[in-house]
Amino acid sequence: MPVPATSLPPRALLRDEVRTRLRDAIVDGTLAPGEQLRDLELSRWLGVSRTPVREALLDLARSGLVLALPGRSTIVAPVDGRAVRDAAAVVASMHRVAVVEATPLFTDDDIQRMREANEAFIAAHAAGDTAAALRADHDFHAVAVDRADNDAVRTVLALYGPVLERAERLRFSSDDADASAARHADLIRHCAARDAQAAAGVAESLWLDLLADTTPQETA
Structure with missing residues (x-):
């Protein structure tokens, strides 16, 4: 059967878009240092599934904007x-x-x-x-x-x-x-x-x- 058409961008592009939105929100202070980041809340805010949100948070953790606390939560990293x-x-x-x-x-x-x-x-x-x-x-x-x-x-x-x-x-x-x-x-x-x-x-x-x-x- 033919592959159905979809209006969603490819997964990699969607992840990049989510990452950009979250990065900008952190940089401009919309998401404040120390604020807890819950992937379900973020996915609802951005109108996407939780998967690209989780992937974007991992990318942002590698760049130092997000801090994953073992066994606890993910937060916006302080200005260190x-x-x-x-x-x-x-x-x-x-x-x-x-x-x-x-x-x-x-x-x-x-x-x-x-x-x-x-x-x-x-x-x-x-x-x-x-x-x-x-x-x-x-x-x-x-x-x-x-x-x-x-x-x-x-x-x-x-x-x-x-x-x-x-x-x-x-x-x-x-x-x-x-x-x-x-x-x-x-x-x-x-x-x-x-x-x-x-x-x-x-x-x-x-x-x-x-x-x-x-x-x-x-x-x-």
Whole structure:
């Protein structure tokens, strides 16, 4: 008999969609640190079965956003100082690789995209819109990641980037966002000059500096 048609996305895509929804809810604080995550409640909220929810929670546990307590429950992980430090070191290295690879390949349109993203970042901060500032910052750094087109870099950033996004929310809701905008401008200048090493140094320091600019609580 013919296979019946279905409107549901393939299982892998459904899991990825669920993971994205849960990740975003954790990063933006909808699901707060320490909050218990019950797969039945989450499946009802998202309108999916429990299987993709469980798979997504396992993925998020590997990236450090979810904490599975043996024999107890699954919770939203606290903003852990050590986790942020570890993730920042890895993410900084990946952005350095992306910028080194991308800078010789940048087009004038790429440089303009960076300028526009930084302008959007500045405007969002001035308006007190932290969520928009985060989106603009992501768009800014995505220019180099897209141009480098390095699948390994993308994979690592997808895994560890969300851990830093919660720390970034603290940074971008403070005056430190002004310093970030200035560093963005430095990075644009070096990229426009096609100075890959100087640009990579600025890109890496932007993420390493996140450690000094945010002070998440340590967990036991």
